[in-house]
Amino acid sequence: MQIDIITLFPEMFAPLFTSIPAQAQKKGLLELRLIDLRSYGTGRHYQTDDVPYGGGCGMVMQPEPLSRAIKYADSDPEKPAHVIFLSPQGQTFTQKKAEELAALPHLTMICGHYEGIDERILQKYVHEEISVGDFVLSGGELASMIVADAVVRLIPGAIDAQSAAEESFSSGILDHPHYTRPEVFEEMAVPPVLLSGDHKKIALWRRRQALLATARKRPDLLASYPLSQEDKKLLKEEGFSLS
Numbered sequence: 001m002q003i004d005i006i007t008l009f010p011e012m013f014a015p016l017f018t019s020i021p022a023q024a025q026k027k028g029l030l031e032l033r034l035i036d037l038r039s040y041g042t043g044r045h046y047q048t049d050d051v052p053y054g055g056g057c058g059m060v061m062q063p064e065p066l067s068r069a070i071k072y073a074d075s076d077p078e079k080p081a082h083v084i085f086l087s088p089q090g091q092t093f094t095q096k097k098a099e100e101l102a103a104l105p106h107l108t109m110i111c112g113h114y115e116g117i118d119e120r121i122l123q124k125y126v127h128e129e130i131s132v133g134d135f136v137l138s139g140g141e142l143a144s145m146i147v148a149d150a151v152v153r154l155i156p157g158a159i160d161a162q163s164a165a166e167e168s169f170s171s172g173i174l175d176h177p178h179y180t181r182p183e184v185f186e187e188m189a190v191p192p193v194l195l196s197g198d199h200k201k202i203a204l205w206r207r208r209q210a211l212l213a214t215a216r217k218r219p220d221l222l223a224s225y226p227l228s229q230e231d232k233k234l235l236k237e238e239g240f241s242l243s
Contacts, residue, residue, distance in 0.1 A: 008036075016145055
């Protein structure tokens with residue numbers, strides 16, 4: 001997979017060259033390129049922004065530098081880029097969206113700044129806008145790292161396939177609690193079922209705990225989750241009402 005990130009601040013991206021993203025690159029599963037937008041700027045000062053037409057505060061990122069950077073990223077006709085603009089106006093990023101993006105061969109992400117980017121870039125080059133939440137950041141760099149990290153870990157071979165399948169949101173609900181040594185920590189013991197060796201009972205316990213964790217922390221997820229009659233009975237027994 002190829003991921004290109006168009007940014008004014010390539011020095012911010014150290015997290016994508018550590019941990020799982022770094023391993024994916026070493027394995028040859030990922031080609032990650034940081035495209036410095038400043039090098040595509042206009043004039044002797046490599047300008048990338050200007051005042052907005054119609055007046056108003058702030059600056060707007062110019063279309064010419066962005067167009068040149070996008071065309072550079074999308075120069076391989078055999079691997080066309082799916083262009084994403086990180087924006088608070090975009091579709092909220094989810095695990096399902098990460099899975100969709102991970103199936104694509106080439107992503108190009110644009111990190112915005114100031115008041116945003118020229119609308120003509122959105123109309124001509126951008127395939128979709130993505131938001132990481134209903135809040136505003138100083139720029140798109142942090143958001144692009146979040147999207148890239150979530151996508152990279154889903155590339156086949158980047159991490160153990162079973163681990164990815166059992167993580168929170170992969171099944172539609174949250175993950176179950178996890179424990180490791182020591183067996184007793186500050187007078188709190190590991191649940192006995194996890195020490196039983198009975199894999200069927202352990203699987204059932206984990207399933208129940210995942211449902212309960214979701215009901216406590218993210219009940220909104222249960223609204224679209226296909227609960228079985230056994231699931232509904234368990235939740236009602238634990239005092240959770242189902243609308």
